[in-house]
Amino acid sequence: MWADPIDVVTNGPVGRRQACFEVDGFDRPSRSGWSVVVRGRLEEVPATDHATRAELEGLVEPWTRGDDPHVVRLVPTVITGRRIRPRPAPRKPSPSPVG
DSSP states (O other): OBOOTTTTTTTSOGGGOEEEEEEEEEETTTTEEEEEEEEEEEEEEOTTOHHHHHHHHTTOOOSSOSOOOOEEEEEEEEEEEEEEOOOOOOOOOOOOOOO
């Protein structure tokens, strides 16, 4: 995960910062979807850890241009998720007997 050092790194010790990350998906035709939330602590990947930085670079693409001196990853402590299904159609009342 790439992060702005002003927002994350300089506002306190990274190893003690709690964070969460949510990813959702939705399939319009089936009216279904899913949601996953990962909670954990932020950890800065040191510039000297070339192997980890190279591995992470293949997984993410920064939204901004320029030098990214800080690389931060989320070390999960809790992962939750759910599948979202469409509501069942309401039951139609049975016809009353004629009598």
